[in-house]
Amino acid sequence: MDPVTVTMPEAGAAPTADMPDLIQVEDLKVHFPIRQGIFQNEVGTVKAVDGITFEVRKGETLGLVGESGCGKSTTGRAMIRLRDATSGTVRFDGIDLGTLKSDALRKMRRRMQIIFQDPYGSLDPRMTVGSIIAEPIDVHRLASGDAKKQRIQDLLRIVGLDPKYVNRYPHEFSGGQRQRIGVARALAVEPEFIVCDEPISALDVSIQAQVLNLLTDLREQLGLTYLFIAHDLSVVKHISDRVAVMYLGKIVEIGPPDVMYANPGHPYSRALLSAVPVPDPVLERKRKRVILTGDVPSPVNPPEGCRFHTRCWLYEQLGQPEQCRTIDPPIRTLTGDHGAACHFAEQAQASDVGVSHIEMTPVRRGTPEAALKTIRPELAGAQALEHTVDIAETVIGGPPTTGAATTDDGDAAATSGSSDADESKTEGVGGPPQAPLS
Amino acid sequence: MAADDTMTEPDAPSIVEVSPDDARRTQTPTEPRAGSDRKAEKLLTVRNLSTHFFTPDGVVQAVDDVSFELGYGETLGLVGESGCGKSVTALSIARLVPNPPGRIVAGEVIFDGIDVLKMNDDEMRHLRGKEIGFIFQDPLTSLNPTLTIGYQIAESIRQHMGLSSAAARDRVAELLGKVGIPRAKDRLNDYPHQFSGGMRQRVMIAIALACDPKLILADEPTTALDVTIQAQILELIERLSDEFHTAVLMITHDLGIAAGMCDRVNVMYAGRIVETAVVDELFERPRMPYSWGLLDSLPRLDDVRGDRLRTIEGLPPLLIQPPDACRFEPRCRFARDICREDEPELTKRGDSHYARCWATEPDGWIP
Numbered sequence: 176m177d178p179v180t181v182t183m184p185e186a187g188a189a190p191t192a193d194m195p196d197l198i199q200v201e202d203l204k205v206h207f208p209i210r211q212g213i214f215q216n217e218v219g220t221v222k223a224v225d226g227i228t229f230e231v232r233k234g235e236t237l238g239l240v241g242e243s244g245c246g247k248s249t250t251g252r253a254m255i256r257l258r259d260a261t262s263g264t265v266r267f268d269g270i271d272l273g274t275l276k277s278d279a280l281r282k283m284r285r286r287m288q289i290i291f292q293d294p295y296g297s298l299d300p301r302m303t304v305g306s307i308i309a310e311p312i313d314v315h316r317l318a319s320g321d322a323k324k325q326r327i328q329d330l331l332r333i334v335g336l337d338p339k340y341v342n343r344y345p346h347e348f349s350g351g352q353r354q355r356i357g358v359a360r361a362l363a364v365e366p367e368f369i370v371c372d373e374p375i376s377a378l379d380v381s382i383q384a385q386v387l388n389l390l391t392d393l394r395e396q397l398g399l400t401y402l403f404i405a406h407d408l409s410v411v412k413h414i415s416d417r418v419a420v421m422y423l424g425k426i427v428e429i430g431p432p433d434v435m436y437a438n439p440g441h442p443y444s445r446a447l448l449s450a451v452p453v454p455d456p457v458l459e460r461k462r463k464r465v466i467l468t469g470d471v472p473s474p475v476n477p478p479e480g481c482r483f484h485t486r487c488w489l490y491e492q493l494g495q496p497e498q499c500r501t502i503d504p505p506i507r508t509l510t511g512d513h514g515a516a517c518h519f520a521e522q523a524q525a526s527d528v529g530v531s532h533i534e535m536t537p538v539r540r541g542t543p544e545a546a547l548k549t550i551r552p553e554l555a556g557a558q559a560l561e562h563t564v565d566i567a568e569t570v571i572g573g574p575p576t577t578g579a580a581t582t583d584d585g586d587a588a589a590t591s592g593s594s595d596a597d598e599s600k601t602e603g604v605g606g607p608p609q610a611p612l613s
Numbered sequence: 614m615a616a617d618d619t620m621t622e623p624d625a626p627s628i629v630e631v632s633p634d635d636a637r638r639t640q641t642p643t644e645p646r647a648g649s650d651r652k653a654e655k656l657l658t659v660r661n662l663s664t665h666f667f668t669p670d671g672v673v674q675a676v677d678d679v680s681f682e683l684g685y686g687e688t689l690g691l692v693g694e695s696g697c698g699k700s701v702t703a704l705s706i707a708r709l710v711p712n713p714p715g716r717i718v719a720g721e722v723i724f725d726g727i728d729v730l731k732m733n734d735d736e737m738r739h740l741r742g743k744e745i746g747f748i749f750q751d752p753l754t755s756l757n758p759t760l761t762i763g764y765q766i767a768e769s770i771r772q773h774m775g776l777s778s779a780a781a782r783d784r785v786a787e788l789l790g791k792v793g794i795p796r797a798k799d800r801l802n803d804y805p806h807q808f809s810g811g812m813r814q815r816v817m818i819a820i821a822l823a824c825d826p827k828l829i830l831a832d833e834p835t836t837a838l839d840v841t842i843q844a845q846i847l848e849l850i851e852r853l854s855d856e857f858h859t860a861v862l863m864i865t866h867d868l869g870i871a872a873g874m875c876d877r878v879n880v881m882y883a884g885r886i887v888e889t890a891v892v893d894e895l896f897e898r899p900r901m902p903y904s905w906g907l908l909d910s911l912p913r914l915d916d917v918r919g920d921r922l923r924t925i926e927g928l929p930p931l932l933i934q935p936p937d938a939c940r941f942e943p944r945c946r947f948a949r950d951i952c953r954e955d956e957p958e959l960t961k962r963g964d965s966h967y968a969r970c971w972a973t974e975p976d977g978w979i980p
Contacts, residue, residue: 242840242842379694379695379866380910381924381925382928384909384911408914413912413922414912436914446841450840450843450844452847453872453913453914454913456872456873456892459869466844466848467845468845541899541905541908542905542909542923545979545980546905550946
């Protein structure tokens with residue numbers, strides 16, 4: 176099998192500014208009570224999400240970035256009502272999720288799904304891959320009997336796993352392959368919206384790219400809408416149509432990544448960008464970094480005024496203006512789709528902190544052109560295969576001929592006893608989980 | 614640690630063409646040195662190191678015939694994905710490989726002129742406490758939750774520098790100030806849980822630096838931290854290693870960190886070093902398909918959005934009885950028959966640049 180080098184013509188080229196909103200979040204707050212003592216008295220609240228307003232447009236990927244504890248995961252969960260909002264509303268296709276009762280909510284859940292970060296913790300170790308994917312199909316009574324079997328196999332194929340392995344258990348798969356199972360489970364109910372909660376953070380670099388490509392392809396093919404939660408700004412930039420930056424329960428900046436990354440309007444975004452390492456030693460030497468001092472303040476007791484002012488380099492530069500300490504700045508539009516919540520966004524944009532070093536060069540280092548020309552024709556031909564087969568670059572076990580076309584050997588009767596031995600025979604592609612090392 | 618009795622004569626050096634002038638900057642093995650010669654020109658020489666794990670499923674060759682050198686004050690990166698053997702390499706240098714199931718089965722580790730694998734327990738204690746400092750990924754599990762951080766930092770100072778407890782206390786406060794912990798003197802009696810993740814990592818760095826070590830082994834020191842805190846910690850490690858002229862072995866999966874921190878980088882794959890070069894050279898002219906793949910599959914800040922990522926297909930091989938073939942061959946788009954028949958050596962590609970690949974050899978098929 177050949178690695179994927181196909182360039183998707185329209186990948187990521189979806190301008191979504193004129194698409195209707197799929198989800199509207201209005202002044203959403205999610206607070207958690209802190210209880211103490213034998214009577215469990217409430218002694219405070221963790222303001223995980225503290226009044227955020229934004230929308231997710233149909234067909235777009237909205238990236239949500241921030242450091243741990245900033246409330247990004249809680250936001251994702253509240254948006255599909257895995258968490259109840261303390262106040263504020265989440266409207267999905269115009270329907271207020273907060274008002275839905277059990278049956279109506281369940282019906283609604285078919286339209287929204289989630290992919291979790293930890294591919295080890297999010298799959299039941301006692302269930303086979305087939306039954307993991309079948310569960311949502313059963314709950315929503317979408318198919319039964321042979322139709323269900325067929326559907327499970329189709330789903331496995333879509334996410335690039337060999338349908339033969341429907342009777343295997345999660346521990347027989349590597350991290351990347353498990354994440355594909357999680358994707359297949361989410362897709363089982365044909366949702367419109369998927370919350371991807373750090374879906375690649377637990378994976379190795381080369382596997383991350385495989386899963387990222389898979390998610391991009393599925394979005395194009397199935398017309399999905401994503402909320403993509405991550406802490407890695409490079410990843411979010413790669414996959415998102417718009418990016419929202421969160422700090423301490425608030426969105427501080429939102430906009431299309433090309434515009435926002437080129438000239439962020441919030442001092443926090445600038446600091447974040449300047450902290451991301453770039454795999455280019457020359458660039459790394461000439462960048463200007465802002466090193467933020469101290470840690471993120473506690474969300475139990477967020478600072479008055481702008482929440483970032485306690486760590487803000489611009490606040491210091493401007494001589495500690497009073498309004499930063501007293502007035503919480505709302506998000507205001509800078510240009511078109513780009514907005515930031517800072518009293519002094521213009522001054523932030525005028526500074527060279529954080530971005531001046533990044534030259535947007537279309538040249539990737541990596542595989543040299545000269546090398547690409549040496550790929551032999553019979554291998555190059557494999558690249559021209561149908562797209563879904565390209566997704567299947569890590570089909571576990573067998574070469575594509577076993578999985579891609581026939582349905583009978585993908586029958587649920589494939590034994591899980593069939594062992595790692597025949598996997599390693601197949602040119603080492605796939606193979607059992609990694610060696611037990613570091 | 615029962616490494617000593619399993620020592621064998623080192624095999625022939627795995628790098629062949631070496632000219633005297635580049636011997637200084639490469640991992641070229643030089644003539645074996647007498648055990649007690651302290652005047653080494655390199656701080657650390659690892660020669661043909663093999664560390665295996667003896668598991669019920671078979672012998673896992675986690676580190677296989679790895680050789681490299683590290684100069685005084687130099688920062689060397691060890692880059693690769695999980696399971697490639699980079700952490701085991703670092704643990705082997707300090708003989709911290711859990712035994713059983715792990716064992717150093719061959720090779721030499723010469724630290725400051727002395728063979729670490731032949732040291733007795735006293736010498737080992739001195740080496741680990743005084744000469745080598747450690748920074749691990751997870752500061753919460755590497756600190757003892759039941760002891761104050763003041764005690765934990767002072768422990769090695771009292772052991773190895775022979776200071777009185779009052780003098781040790783002053784030194785601890787000074788160290789905490791150096792690593793950027795505010796109100797250091799007031800915090801000596803605090804416990805690890807009273808510090809945030811970034812602050813705990815600073816405490817770890819203070820412990821690592823406590824006795825002015827010559828080498829710091831930093832194993833993914835910022836992987837558990839947020840990106841702004843990561844920037845703080847990396848800056849700190851860089852500044853302090855300059856100030857104290859400490860060499861750093863930086864183990865990371867993040868090519869961005871390697872690019873920003875290291876003088877030289879070793880890329881590891883499946884228990885072997887597959888490419889080594891000075892950092893600029895490696896990122897500008899990598900000569901090994903795995904290095905290309907790593908760079909290709911990384912989304913970058915300076916990318917134009919929307920390009921599809923090139924991926925490396927498949928998974929790394931199991932390290933139980935790896936075949937005598939290029940270990941990357943099953944995932945390599947450029948592989949030809951020779952790659953399946955014979956494993957390539959690390960050979961020279963430029964000034965102190967070595968790669969393990971048939972295709973990019975001078976007479977290979979990739980120019």
